[in-house]
Amino acid sequence: MNHEHYEQLVSQFMDRELDSRSENELFLHLSTCDNCRRLLRASWQLQTDILQGKPKRQIEATRPSAVRLPAQVYPLWVTRISIPLPAAASIVFLLIIGSLLFSPMILQGEMPRPETKIEQTLPIPPDLQKALQLYK
Protein backbone atom coordinates (compact mmCIF):
# COMPACT_ATOMS: atom_id res chain seq x y z
CA MET A 1 0.00 0.00 0.00
CA ASN A 2 1.57 3.33 -1.03
CA HIS A 3 1.70 6.24 1.36
CA GLU A 4 -0.65 8.48 -0.63
CA HIS A 5 -3.40 5.95 0.08
CA TYR A 6 -3.09 6.71 3.81
CA GLU A 7 -2.91 10.44 3.15
CA GLN A 8 -6.21 10.14 1.32
CA LEU A 9 -7.67 8.23 4.25
CA VAL A 10 -6.59 11.07 6.54
CA SER A 11 -8.36 13.54 4.26
CA GLN A 12 -11.54 11.46 4.16
CA PHE A 13 -11.42 10.96 7.93
CA MET A 14 -11.28 14.73 8.32
CA ASP A 15 -14.34 15.02 6.08
CA ARG A 16 -16.31 12.35 7.99
CA GLU A 17 -16.48 10.26 4.83
CA LEU A 18 -14.64 7.19 6.05
CA ASP A 19 -16.40 3.89 6.71
CA SER A 20 -15.50 1.99 9.89
CA ARG A 21 -13.32 -0.56 8.11
CA SER A 22 -11.15 2.12 6.51
CA GLU A 23 -11.12 4.01 9.79
CA ASN A 24 -9.63 1.01 11.57
CA GLU A 25 -7.09 0.66 8.80
CA LEU A 26 -6.11 4.32 9.20
CA PHE A 27 -5.80 4.12 13.00
CA LEU A 28 -3.59 1.07 12.71
CA HIS A 29 -1.36 2.94 10.30
CA LEU A 30 -1.30 6.09 12.45
CA SER A 31 0.08 4.08 15.36
CA THR A 32 3.25 3.52 13.37
CA CYS A 33 3.54 6.55 11.09
CA ASP A 34 4.74 9.94 12.32
CA ASN A 35 4.22 11.62 8.95
CA CYS A 36 0.52 10.73 8.83
CA ARG A 37 0.02 11.81 12.45
CA ARG A 38 1.59 15.15 11.55
CA LEU A 39 -0.62 15.35 8.49
CA LEU A 40 -3.72 14.70 10.60
CA ARG A 41 -2.74 17.42 13.09
CA ALA A 42 -1.96 19.86 10.28
CA SER A 43 -5.29 19.06 8.63
CA TRP A 44 -7.17 19.82 11.84
CA GLN A 45 -5.27 23.06 12.25
CA LEU A 46 -5.93 24.08 8.64
CA GLN A 47 -9.63 23.31 9.01
CA THR A 48 -9.78 25.54 12.09
CA ASP A 49 -7.85 28.33 10.38
CA ILE A 50 -10.08 28.27 7.31
CA LEU A 51 -13.21 28.30 9.46
CA GLN A 52 -11.92 31.24 11.50
CA GLY A 53 -11.42 33.16 8.28
CA LYS A 54 -15.03 32.67 7.23
CA PRO A 55 -16.21 36.05 5.95
CA LYS A 56 -18.87 37.86 7.96
CA ARG A 57 -21.45 40.11 6.41
CA GLN A 58 -20.81 43.74 7.24
CA ILE A 59 -24.48 44.65 7.00
CA GLU A 60 -25.41 42.19 9.75
CA ALA A 61 -26.00 44.89 12.39
CA THR A 62 -28.16 47.06 10.22
CA ARG A 63 -30.06 44.32 8.49
CA PRO A 64 -33.70 44.26 9.50
CA SER A 65 -34.82 40.97 10.90
CA ALA A 66 -37.60 40.94 8.36
CA VAL A 67 -35.29 40.11 5.45
CA ARG A 68 -33.73 42.31 2.84
CA LEU A 69 -35.50 40.50 0.07
CA PRO A 70 -36.69 42.77 -2.68
CA ALA A 71 -40.37 43.54 -2.32
CA GLN A 72 -42.94 41.54 -4.21
CA VAL A 73 -43.18 42.94 -7.70
CA TYR A 74 -46.64 44.37 -8.31
CA PRO A 75 -47.97 45.74 -11.62
CA LEU A 76 -47.59 49.46 -12.23
CA TRP A 77 -51.29 50.17 -11.92
CA VAL A 78 -51.27 48.75 -8.40
CA THR A 79 -48.18 50.55 -7.11
CA ARG A 80 -48.53 53.92 -8.82
CA ILE A 81 -52.24 54.63 -9.05
CA SER A 82 -53.75 52.44 -6.42
CA ILE A 83 -55.06 55.41 -4.36
CA PRO A 84 -55.98 57.91 -7.14
CA LEU A 85 -57.82 55.27 -9.12
CA PRO A 86 -60.65 54.61 -6.63
CA ALA A 87 -60.93 58.33 -5.91
CA ALA A 88 -61.25 59.16 -9.59
CA ALA A 89 -63.72 56.34 -10.06
CA SER A 90 -65.86 57.68 -7.18
CA ILE A 91 -65.94 61.17 -8.68
CA VAL A 92 -66.91 59.85 -12.10
CA PHE A 93 -69.58 57.68 -10.48
CA LEU A 94 -71.07 60.63 -8.61
CA LEU A 95 -71.05 62.73 -11.77
CA ILE A 96 -72.88 60.02 -13.70
CA ILE A 97 -75.47 59.49 -10.94
CA GLY A 98 -75.92 63.24 -10.58
CA SER A 99 -76.44 63.76 -14.28
CA LEU A 100 -78.91 60.84 -14.41
CA LEU A 101 -80.90 62.21 -11.49
CA PHE A 102 -81.01 65.83 -12.46
CA SER A 103 -81.07 65.86 -16.24
CA PRO A 104 -84.71 64.54 -16.56
CA MET A 105 -85.89 67.12 -14.02
CA ILE A 106 -84.28 69.89 -16.02
CA LEU A 107 -85.69 68.57 -19.29
CA GLN A 108 -89.17 68.19 -17.85
CA GLY A 109 -89.07 71.64 -16.27
CA GLU A 110 -89.24 70.31 -12.75
CA MET A 111 -86.29 72.25 -11.47
CA PRO A 112 -87.24 75.05 -9.07
CA ARG A 113 -87.52 78.26 -11.02
CA PRO A 114 -86.31 81.65 -9.94
CA GLU A 115 -89.80 83.13 -9.94
CA THR A 116 -90.84 81.04 -6.96
CA LYS A 117 -88.26 82.69 -4.82
CA ILE A 118 -88.86 86.06 -6.36
CA GLU A 119 -92.55 85.75 -5.60
CA GLN A 120 -91.78 84.85 -2.04
CA THR A 121 -89.30 87.58 -1.37
CA LEU A 122 -89.97 90.58 -3.57
CA PRO A 123 -93.06 92.24 -4.94
CA ILE A 124 -93.05 91.51 -8.69
CA PRO A 125 -93.93 94.32 -11.00
CA PRO A 126 -97.04 93.60 -13.12
CA ASP A 127 -95.21 93.69 -16.48
CA LEU A 128 -92.64 91.18 -15.19
CA GLN A 129 -95.46 89.01 -13.91
CA LYS A 130 -96.84 88.94 -17.44
CA ALA A 131 -93.48 87.97 -18.86
CA LEU A 132 -93.10 85.19 -16.30
CA GLN A 133 -96.53 83.87 -17.20
CA LEU A 134 -95.23 83.20 -20.69
CA TYR A 135 -92.65 80.72 -19.38
CA LYS A 136 -95.17 78.66 -17.38
Added chain:
Amino acid sequence: MDSISERELVQRIQHGSQDALSAAYEQYSDGVFAYCLRILADRQLAEDVVQDTFLKVRHYAASLQQDDSFRSWIFRIARNEALMQLRKRRLDSQLDDGSVWSEETPHEQLVALERSEIVNRLLESLKREYREVLVLLVYENMSYAEIATVTGITESSVKSRIFRARKAMIEKLGSYMKE
Protein backbone atom coordinates in the same frame (compact mmCIF):
# COMPACT_ATOMS: atom_id res chain seq x y z
CA MET B 1 -40.17 29.05 12.39
CA ASP B 2 -36.99 27.44 13.79
CA SER B 3 -38.67 24.18 14.62
CA ILE B 4 -40.15 23.40 11.24
CA SER B 5 -38.47 20.88 9.01
CA GLU B 6 -36.77 21.70 5.75
CA ARG B 7 -39.52 19.93 3.84
CA GLU B 8 -42.21 21.94 5.56
CA LEU B 9 -40.26 25.11 4.89
CA VAL B 10 -40.09 24.25 1.20
CA GLN B 11 -43.80 23.46 1.08
CA ARG B 12 -44.66 26.80 2.62
CA ILE B 13 -42.43 28.65 0.18
CA GLN B 14 -44.06 26.75 -2.66
CA HIS B 15 -47.42 28.00 -1.38
CA GLY B 16 -46.14 31.55 -1.48
CA SER B 17 -45.45 32.14 2.22
CA GLN B 18 -43.28 35.22 2.66
CA ASP B 19 -42.55 34.21 6.27
CA ALA B 20 -41.15 30.88 5.13
CA LEU B 21 -39.00 32.60 2.55
CA SER B 22 -37.74 34.98 5.22
CA ALA B 23 -36.91 32.01 7.45
CA ALA B 24 -34.95 30.38 4.62
CA TYR B 25 -33.14 33.65 4.03
CA GLU B 26 -32.21 33.97 7.70
CA GLN B 27 -30.99 30.40 7.77
CA TYR B 28 -28.96 30.24 4.58
CA SER B 29 -28.07 33.73 3.35
CA ASP B 30 -24.93 34.15 5.47
CA GLY B 31 -23.55 30.85 4.22
CA VAL B 32 -24.45 31.71 0.65
CA PHE B 33 -22.73 35.06 1.10
CA ALA B 34 -19.51 33.51 2.44
CA TYR B 35 -19.45 30.97 -0.40
CA CYS B 36 -20.11 33.61 -3.06
CA LEU B 37 -17.51 35.93 -1.59
CA ARG B 38 -14.94 33.15 -1.85
CA ILE B 39 -15.86 32.69 -5.51
CA LEU B 40 -16.14 36.36 -6.46
CA ALA B 41 -13.73 38.11 -4.06
CA ASP B 42 -16.05 41.13 -4.09
CA ARG B 43 -18.34 41.89 -1.15
CA GLN B 44 -20.88 44.00 -3.02
CA LEU B 45 -21.08 41.52 -5.84
CA ALA B 46 -21.52 38.68 -3.34
CA GLU B 47 -24.38 40.59 -1.65
CA ASP B 48 -26.02 41.13 -5.05
CA VAL B 49 -25.75 37.42 -5.79
CA VAL B 50 -27.37 36.60 -2.43
CA GLN B 51 -30.33 38.83 -3.29
CA ASP B 52 -30.63 37.39 -6.80
CA THR B 53 -30.39 33.87 -5.41
CA PHE B 54 -33.34 34.30 -3.06
CA LEU B 55 -35.40 35.98 -5.76
CA LYS B 56 -34.85 32.85 -7.83
CA VAL B 57 -35.64 30.64 -4.86
CA ARG B 58 -39.04 32.34 -4.64
CA HIS B 59 -39.57 32.22 -8.37
CA TYR B 60 -38.55 28.61 -8.96
CA ALA B 61 -39.59 27.04 -5.64
CA ALA B 62 -42.36 25.12 -7.40
CA SER B 63 -39.80 23.27 -9.51
CA LEU B 64 -38.02 21.86 -6.46
CA GLN B 65 -38.60 18.10 -6.18
CA GLN B 66 -39.33 16.46 -2.83
CA ASP B 67 -36.13 14.42 -2.89
CA ASP B 68 -33.89 17.42 -3.59
CA SER B 69 -31.94 18.91 -0.72
CA PHE B 70 -33.16 22.46 -0.26
CA ARG B 71 -29.77 23.69 0.95
CA SER B 72 -27.91 22.13 -2.00
CA TRP B 73 -30.51 23.61 -4.35
CA ILE B 74 -30.02 27.10 -2.93
CA PHE B 75 -26.25 26.82 -3.15
CA ARG B 76 -26.49 25.52 -6.72
CA ILE B 77 -28.53 28.58 -7.68
CA ALA B 78 -26.02 30.83 -5.89
CA ARG B 79 -23.14 29.13 -7.68
CA ASN B 80 -24.75 29.62 -11.09
CA GLU B 81 -25.38 33.28 -10.30
CA ALA B 82 -21.82 33.80 -9.06
CA LEU B 83 -20.29 32.07 -12.09
CA MET B 84 -22.45 34.21 -14.35
CA GLN B 85 -20.97 37.28 -12.68
CA LEU B 86 -17.47 35.87 -13.13
CA ARG B 87 -18.13 35.23 -16.81
CA LYS B 88 -19.49 38.75 -17.25
CA ARG B 89 -16.23 40.07 -15.87
CA ARG B 90 -14.19 37.37 -17.59
CA LEU B 91 -12.47 36.50 -14.36
CA ASP B 92 -13.00 32.75 -14.47
CA SER B 93 -9.91 30.97 -15.72
CA GLN B 94 -10.52 27.70 -17.49
CA LEU B 95 -6.88 26.74 -17.85
CA ASP B 96 -6.03 23.42 -16.28
CA ASP B 97 -2.28 23.09 -15.98
CA GLY B 98 -2.42 20.46 -13.23
CA SER B 99 -1.78 22.98 -10.48
CA VAL B 100 -4.24 23.83 -7.71
CA TRP B 101 -3.00 27.44 -7.60
CA SER B 102 -4.40 30.21 -9.72
CA GLU B 103 -1.71 32.67 -8.75
CA GLU B 104 1.43 32.67 -6.70
CA THR B 105 1.57 35.29 -3.99
CA PRO B 106 5.15 36.54 -3.61
CA HIS B 107 6.90 34.64 -0.83
CA GLU B 108 8.13 37.80 0.95
CA GLN B 109 4.59 39.15 1.24
CA LEU B 110 3.31 36.06 3.02
CA VAL B 111 6.18 35.52 5.42
CA ALA B 112 5.42 38.78 7.19
CA LEU B 113 1.76 37.93 7.82
CA GLU B 114 -0.07 36.25 10.70
CA ARG B 115 -0.93 32.59 10.24
CA SER B 116 -4.67 33.23 9.79
CA GLU B 117 -3.94 35.85 7.14
CA ILE B 118 -1.58 33.49 5.32
CA VAL B 119 -4.30 30.81 5.30
CA ASN B 120 -6.74 33.35 3.88
CA ARG B 121 -4.33 34.37 1.14
CA LEU B 122 -3.57 30.77 0.27
CA LEU B 123 -7.28 29.99 0.07
CA GLU B 124 -7.77 32.94 -2.26
CA SER B 125 -4.84 31.77 -4.35
CA LEU B 126 -6.38 28.36 -5.00
CA LYS B 127 -8.05 27.84 -8.35
CA ARG B 128 -11.77 28.45 -8.12
CA GLU B 129 -12.75 24.79 -8.57
CA TYR B 130 -10.51 23.74 -5.65
CA ARG B 131 -11.41 26.70 -3.48
CA GLU B 132 -15.16 26.24 -3.76
CA VAL B 133 -15.20 22.58 -2.72
CA LEU B 134 -13.04 23.35 0.30
CA VAL B 135 -15.29 26.28 1.24
CA LEU B 136 -18.47 24.20 1.00
CA LEU B 137 -16.85 21.47 3.06
CA VAL B 138 -15.49 23.66 5.85
CA TYR B 139 -17.92 26.58 5.99
CA GLU B 140 -21.09 24.61 5.32
CA ASN B 141 -20.08 21.22 6.66
CA MET B 142 -21.37 19.61 3.48
CA SER B 143 -20.83 15.98 2.55
CA TYR B 144 -19.09 14.95 -0.68
CA ALA B 145 -22.52 14.07 -2.11
CA GLU B 146 -23.93 17.52 -1.32
CA ILE B 147 -20.88 19.28 -2.74
CA ALA B 148 -21.17 17.17 -5.87
CA THR B 149 -24.82 18.27 -6.22
CA VAL B 150 -23.94 21.92 -5.82
CA THR B 151 -20.94 21.92 -8.14
CA GLY B 152 -22.20 19.41 -10.70
CA ILE B 153 -19.16 17.13 -10.51
CA THR B 154 -18.82 13.55 -9.30
CA GLU B 155 -18.24 12.63 -5.68
CA SER B 156 -14.85 11.14 -6.56
CA SER B 157 -13.85 14.45 -8.16
CA VAL B 158 -14.95 16.26 -5.01
CA LYS B 159 -12.86 13.87 -2.91
CA SER B 160 -9.85 14.30 -5.17
CA ARG B 161 -10.08 18.09 -5.29
CA ILE B 162 -10.39 18.41 -1.53
CA PHE B 163 -7.46 16.09 -0.99
CA ARG B 164 -5.22 17.97 -3.43
CA ALA B 165 -6.23 21.43 -2.23
CA ARG B 166 -5.75 20.54 1.42
CA LYS B 167 -2.40 18.90 0.81
CA ALA B 168 -1.14 21.82 -1.26
CA MET B 169 -2.20 24.31 1.40
CA ILE B 170 -0.59 22.33 4.21
CA GLU B 171 2.68 22.08 2.28
CA LYS B 172 2.71 25.79 1.51
CA LEU B 173 1.73 26.72 5.03
CA GLY B 174 4.43 24.45 6.45
CA SER B 175 7.10 26.19 4.43
CA TYR B 176 6.02 29.60 5.77
CA MET B 177 5.67 28.48 9.36
CA LYS B 178 9.22 27.10 9.45
CA GLU B 179 10.65 30.54 8.75
